[in-house]
Amino acid sequence: MSEQAKWYVIHTYSGYENKVAQNIEKVVENRKLQDLIPEVKIPMEIVTEVKDDQTTEAERKLFPSYVLVKMVMTDESWYIVRNTRGVTGFVGPASKPVPLTEKEVAALGVETPRKGTVEVTFKVGDNVTVTGGSFEGFTGVVQAVDAEAGTADVVVSMFGRETSVSLPVNQIKAED
Numbered sequence: 274m275s276e277q278a279k280w281y282v283i284h285t286y287s288g289y290e291n292k293v294a295q296n297i298e299k300v301v302e303n304r305k306l307q308d309l310i311p312e313v314k315i316p317m318e319i320v321t322e323v324k325d326d327q328t329t330e331a332e333r334k335l336f337p338s339y340v341l342v343k344m345v346m347t348d349e350s351w352y353i354v355r356n357t358r359g360v361t362g363f364v365g366p367a368s369k370p371v372p373l374t375e376k377e378v379a380a381l382g383v384e385t386p387r388k389g390t391v392e393v394t395f396k397v398g399d400n401v402t403v404t405g406g407s408f409e410g411f412t413g414v415v416q417a418v419d420a421e422a423g424t425a426d427v428v429v430s431m432f433g434r435e436t437s438v439s440l441p442v443n444q445i446k447a448e449d
Contacts, residue, residue: 277345278309278310278311278312278343278344278345279343279344279345279346279372279373280341280342280343280372280373280377280378281341281342281343281344281346281354281363281364281370281371281372281373282339282340282341282342282363282364282373283339283340283341283342283354283360283362283363283364284338284339284360284361284362284363284364285338285339285340285359285360285361286338286359286361287337287338289338289359290315290334290337290338290339290340291315292358292359293340293357293358293359293360294313294314294315294340296357296358296359297310297313297340297342297353297354297357298313300353300357301313301353304353306349306350306353308345309344309345309347309349309350310342310343310344310345310350310353310354311343311344312342312343313340313341313342313343314340314341314342314343315334315339315340315341316334316335316336316339316341316381317332317333317334317335318332318333318335319331319332319333320332320333321423323393323394323442323443323445324394328443335381339364341373341381342354346370346372351363351370393418393420393425393442394447395415395418395425395445395446395447396415396418397415397416397417397418398414398415399414399415399447399448400412400413400414400447400448401413401414401415401425401427401445401446401447401448402445402446402448403427403429403440403444403445403446404444404445404446405441405443405444406440406441406444408429408438408440408444409444411429411430411431412429412430412448413427413428413429413430413438414427414428415427415445416428416437418442420442423441423442423443424439424440424441424442425439425440425442425445426438426439426440427439427440427445
């Protein structure tokens with residue numbers, strides 16, 4: 274039966290995503306409805322933040338207030354999801370549930386977690402100080418930032434000459 278299960282999007286109150294997902298999973302477990310509702314997911318992305326020499330990875334909700342449910346649409350499964358506390362309804366015209374296409378599921382990264390981009394506290398043209406690596410202590414100007422690769426091109430002054438170097442963003446700090 275779970276071959277017919279498709280992904281649906283449900284809208285929740287802000288901040289209730291985890292609670293809604295847990296409640297649906299609990300009902301499914303208690304009523305043994307795993308073939309009707311095999312999966313509940315909150316799409317997340319991993320974001321790397323660089324701030325004051327510290328690099329941290331954090332999970333962030335891709336779509337706040339939305340939860341994805343893989344389910345076989347029946348009156349029973351619809352009723353369970355629709356009447357879960359915190360759910361405001363299914364996403365679709367006139368709140369009629371419309372399943373996601375395979376293309377949408379792939380684009381949302383539902384089956385595989387998405388790797389987010391690096392958040393950088395400086396931009397092109399900013400004066401920066403190199404805080405690590407072989408150029409530690411040098412100051413320079415940011416020429417380019419590649420957030421996906423986690424690097425930045427910085428022009429530093431070395432022995433009276435300007436030299437362009439590519440550095441990891443966690444070794445660069447914006448000057449105040």
